[in-house]
Amino acid sequence: xxxxxxxxxxxxxxxxxxxxxxxxxxxxxxxxxxxxxxxxxxxxxxxxxxxxxxxxxxxxxxxxxxxxxxxxxxxxxxxxxxxxxxxxxxxxxxxxxxxxxxxxxxxxxxxxxxxxxxxxxxxxxxxxxxxxxxxxxxxxxxxxxxxxxxxxxxxxxxxxxxxxxxxxxxxxxxxxxxxxxxxxxxxxxxxxxxxxxxxxxxxxxxxxxxx
Numbered sequence: 457x458x459x460x461x462x463x464x465x466x467x468x469x470x471x472x473x474x475x476x477x478x479x480x481x482x483x484x485x486x487x488x489x490x491x492x493x494x495x496x497x498x499x500x501x502x503x504x505x506x507x508x509x510x511x512x513x514x515x516x517x518x519x520x521x522x523x524x525x526x527x528x529x530x531x532x533x534x535x536x537x538x539x540x541x542x543x544x545x546x547x548x549x550x551x552x553x554x555x556x557x558x559x560x561x562x563x564x565x566x567x568x569x570x571x572x573x574x575x576x577x578x579x580x581x582x583x584x585x586x587x588x589x590x591x592x593x594x595x596x597x598x599x600x601x602x603x604x605x606x607x608x609x610x611x612x613x614x615x616x617x618x619x620x621x622x623x624x625x626x627x628x629x630x631x632x633x634x635x636x637x638x639x640x641x642x643x644x645x646x647x648x649x650x651x652x653x654x655x656x657x658x659x660x661x662x663x664x665x666x667x
Contacts, residue, residue, distance in 0.1 A: 468516075479564060480538070502541050566579070
């Protein structure tokens with residue numbers, strides 16, 4: 457690999473570290489090409505799985521200010537760069553590792569916080585954002601669209617939506633428990649416009665050579 461190619465690879469990895477919601481470092485020693493392809497398929501939609509060169513990754517992590525993987529980039533390494541739901545990505549990695557014990561989950565990074573392999577497993581045990589939104593919608597006797605708006609709205613808007621939904625439920629039938637809004641809001645503000653929709657992009661799996 458030429459110096460220019462190395463510089464470009466480091467810059468690309470550094471950008472992935474900065475833009476990802478979470479990253480998970482794994483060792484894939486002994487996995488076949490088909491198994492790695494299957495893992496990429498399982499992660500598609502939430503993360504890309506990149507086989508990386510350890511030396512270049514160390515430089516990229518340093519450039520991005522990431523220290524979670526210090527001293528752990530040894531052996532055949534691959535990183536899951538998560539730009540979708542971290543919980544779903546963790547579930548996919550956990551389930552694949554159970555079925556294919558040669559995959560070793562080593563550590564991770566979520567919202568700037570370093571995670572151990574055990575913490576990644578605990579993350580995988582959580583319910584996904586979609587499940588939580590669905591439960592919230594049911595508890596509030598509201599549609600999923602209203603629940604998504606509630607999550608996306610600023611705090612002052614959220615409090616008003618909670619009050620409006622509570623009043624709607626009380627007027628239509630027996631009271632249904634709703635989450636408490638614990639923030640003080642200014643009552644003179646105008647009703648909020650609908651929160652912009654979040655655009656979802658499909659991840660494309662990338663790979664590289666073993667260090």
